[in-house]
Ligand code: HEC
């Protein structure tokens with residue numbers, strides 16, 4: 001990415017962070033600043049677009065501005081919210097920082113969320129003055145999640161259901177006991193199933209976005225983010241999040257706080273983000289590590305290549321790309337079971353995290369690395385050792401690798 005492109009990418013966020021940094025440094029509060037995520041290193045951000053026509057570039061740039069815009073009460077923020085803009089949590093379009101972690105609660109099986117009347121499914125832990133802070137109702141289990149990679153999500157969206165089903169079918173005979181399945185979930189009425197959707201016949205569709213793969217497409221993801229993360233209503237989700245502790249009736253649907261044109265430009269921005277591409281592909285150690293990755297069974301779930309179906313955006317149409325996910329959910333064992341779920345995933349089941357952008361993560365997570373759904377793993381090795389359940393056999397093989405294979409594998413992972 002050229003310095004000019006980088007400047008365009010998240011300009012407002014960068015300006016805000018820079019000003020906060022200067023103010024805090026001058027005030028001598030550097031110890032306090034350490035708690036804040038540092039400014040992403042310019043060479044590590046993934047905010048650039050795929051090849052677009054000039055008209056598409058204009059729309060991408062509008063979406064980019066909105067993605068990094070900061071919302072205030074005057075522009076619809078709240079009254080309950082988690083953060084003030086998409087770019088606060090997705091500042092580099094790579095993995096987010098635990099500083100902006102969010103909490104979901106209220107669903108522990110496939111029967112749906114029992115705490116919707118008490119503010120479920122998401123805790124809005126910030127509120128405008130005059131409103132009571134939300135709390136997790138007693139009896140509700142909860143889960144914390146940090147922001148996943150947003151670069152390349154348009155490619156993930158364009159993978160046909162048939163390809164996801166083929167990967168699940170192949171799992172049925174996997175000798176390591178890998179048994180991934182798609183997350184079938186109800187989709188909201190404003191979402192139009194894609195032409196190649198393979199529904200199950202009970203009104204549920206294969207979903208793919210989010211840590212639990214419970215969200216159907218990018219429109220649903222973005223409309224929900226505006227609503228649940230920022231308290232911003234749209235024609236798609238016309239009601240603000242509600243706090244039962246305030247004893248107020250849920251707000252009536254007024255004029256949407258984000259119009260469809262703006263919201264759809266943000267969908268377009270996400271959809272047209274480039275894929276994070278592997279570096280150092282010619283390096284012998286990287287090649288050795290890639291072979292180890294496949295030979296010890298990592299690639300069963302972290303699928304090295306997927307292919308998109310037709311897309312009206314040429315750059316996304318019939319493309320082979322390397323996300324290192326199968327878009328299926330897998331039982332990761334009791335260590336990663338936090339008692340909360342979405343759709344038909346069990347509480348211990350998580351979508352295979354795409355591994356692209358992994359080597360760039362420390363550059364955007366403030367020099368450290370925070371992996372797995374809640375950022376609990378502080379190194380790549382730790383993340384692998386926390387794999388249980390269906391991934392236990394593969395993680396066991398990792399543990400028994402020779403020093404040379406182990407270090408080659410890590411070098412390979414850092415090249416992603
Ligand atoms: C408070 C932090 C936060 C804010 C603000 C936020 N997100 Fe996210 N985003 C997340 C988290 C956490 C997830 C994973 C959620 C889940 O598992 O369902 C996510 C998931 C996503 C995904 C799906 C990625 C994938 O591979 O599944 C997209 C796309 C996305 N967000 C875009 C946006 C957009 C656009 C906005 C603004 C309208 C936004 N987000 C605002 C934290 C945030």
Ligand code: HEC
Pocket residue numbers: 095178179211296297298299300301302330332336350351352353354355370371372373374380383384387390391394395398
């Ligand atoms: C059974 C499927 C499966 C297998 C096999 C598997 N993984 Fe994973 N992996 C996952 C899932 C699911 C997650 C996300 C878990 C979570 O978010 O808590 C994940 C997460 C990760 C992460 C963290 C990524 C991030 O962005 O947070 C790394 C690194 C990783 N796996 C590497 C490996 C390696 C290396 C192997 C082989 C030794 C492997 N995995 C084998 C399913 C698997």
